[in-house]
Amino acid sequence: MAFLELHGLTKRYGTITAVDSMTLNVEKNSFVSLLGPSGCGKTTTLQMVAGFETPTEGRILLNGRDLSAIPARERGLGIVFQSYALFMHMTVAENVAFGLEMRKVGKAERARRVAAALDLVHLSHLADRYPRAMSGGQRQRVALARALVIEPELLLLDEPLSNLDAKLREEMQLELRRIQREAGVTTLMVTHDQSEALAMSDRVVVMERGHLRQEDAPFEVYEQPGSLFVSNFLGKSNVYDARLIAADATGSRLVVAGREIAGPAGVTLPPGDVALVLRPERVEVVAPDAALIEGRVIERIFFGNQWLLRAGTPFGEMLISRRNSGRAEAAVGDRIGLGWEAHHIRVLPREEARA
Amino acid sequence: MSETRRNWLLSAPGLVLFGVLLFVPLVMTFILSLNSFDFYGGIKPDIGPGNYFAVLGDGYYYTIFGRTFAIALVTTVICVLIGVPVAWFMLKMTPFWRSIMVLVVIGPLLISVVVRTLGWAIILGNKGIVNDALIHLGLIERPIKMMFTSGGIVVALVHVMVPFMVLAVWAALQRADPAAERAAESLGAGTVTIFRRVVVPQALPGILSGSLIVFSMSASAFATPAIIGGRRAKVIATTVYDEFMGTLNWPLGAAIAMLLLVSVVVVMLAWNRLVERRVEKVIG
């Protein structure tokens, strides 16, 4: 039995189904991210676990205990809100102490635990400040300390880093993960930032329009997306319409734009119309005689550590990402040869295009 | 043209209006208050502080000043006690009910104070609804005296002033982060604790500005004390009226009016200083 279990969790607002029969198991001490585009029901799911929204259907079990009859204030969960929701009229230490006060923890014990929590988030020197006089990153840490000091069974984070600028966000990703490990608390985080989810989580849950689409370890969701939606949402993907003509344990054959190419082994789909997915970083620029197809560079973007090329090919447009190795890259208008290894292709069922 | 000069020029119409409508009458009232008066000769254009000595040397006026500020203070406190919870509930309502509540709260402001106060006179009178009901229920034998008392004035003033408090607190609460209440709830706080520890501090700027409005308006209110208090529970404003219209001793009335103005301003400034320091430190 998992530590946190969602069973067929559903939330409807009138005719809108915000979360649709979501079933999920979260292991103890793990860090799980709910990832998905805006409006897919991430916050609603989290709010139901927190107890601020009542599920229309389904159950939530925490450590074997059914939460549905337990009001939010008795669930004992640590929650970090997107806006941090600090008490602006209290100092940092008073903010952190609030949950302990509610639990009637004695004064000395309270002071000790507040100090420990502030130490954990490296804010001991700011204990007497008011939140208004703090930066976004510092407020974020206060919110975290306030949630952790009550030693919650479960930590819920709603887009905890989305109010920070890019550089601070990356720092805080590592910091948050360190704190979570040190506190040893099971964590459910909501985010719409795929790199954040991949970098921080043990498990990533990809949601789309209220449905759970895929749940896996970060590397697996990225490498083996189960659907075009997941593939497109996590990182960049080149997607082409293809026809699967043969598949067995040693390999497969695909037809794309009238050309037959080799596909990966172990495709279980029946022959017929499929989608072919190729990650930009798996496409190589090769000598013309070794190329599988040829392309002409339409656009070239420099990112510092890598280049992104957009090329017109017989398949359609293709994105190619190249590590910056210190040499000048092919320029716009150049003809280049493109190649890849058959096992880097993903073959997925066709889906209707989605907005 | 320099920036400052343009700013002055742009605000000139406002300043002129302000000067003509506020400053000039005020100065004239002040000058009037320095004149002297006798029953046979009327107002004499001499200048002296005689009227002020007359007021400050007479215990009768101290009673009236004391009553006025007590009424204003109690009204303000009751308005806070009613206004903060009402504003909080309004914030929690669905948009439909909230717009209805806004109408209910603001509605009274659309009706003349005189009409509303006359309504209270009917309710509070010896043969009014409240006394009739209590007598019929057998709870009391003789009517409770509510008309022509300070208590009656407070009741009617609260009714007049509460919308200002609700609006001021509401504006403050709307600026606060609604997630803070949820945060407190998740940390184990009950509704009462949330109200006391989170909502009231968030409402504080609104409570402070609302109190200033309610206090100064209550202290200088005329229509309500005139109708409910009559000649028996006199406040400063009705006393000034009586001096002007009854005794025709305009200089003395003007002196009392100036003293009312000065004392309200002093109370407001002191209050502002007192709370601003605390609020600034925390809310900034």
Ligand SMILES: Nc1ncnc2c1ncn2[C@@H]1O[C@H](COP(=O)(O)OP(=O)(O)OP(=O)(O)O)[C@@H](O)[C@H]1O
């Ligand atoms: N109180 C509500 N009443 C009606 N519909 C709601 C309510 N709350 C959320 N919804 C709808 O439910 C859906 C899911 O909302 P939710 O806030 O869970 O999305 P989200 O995944 O957190 O999105 P975001 O990344 O933008 O925060 C949305 O379509 C939203 O419009």
Ligand SMILES: [Mg+2]
């Ligand atoms: Mg959300």
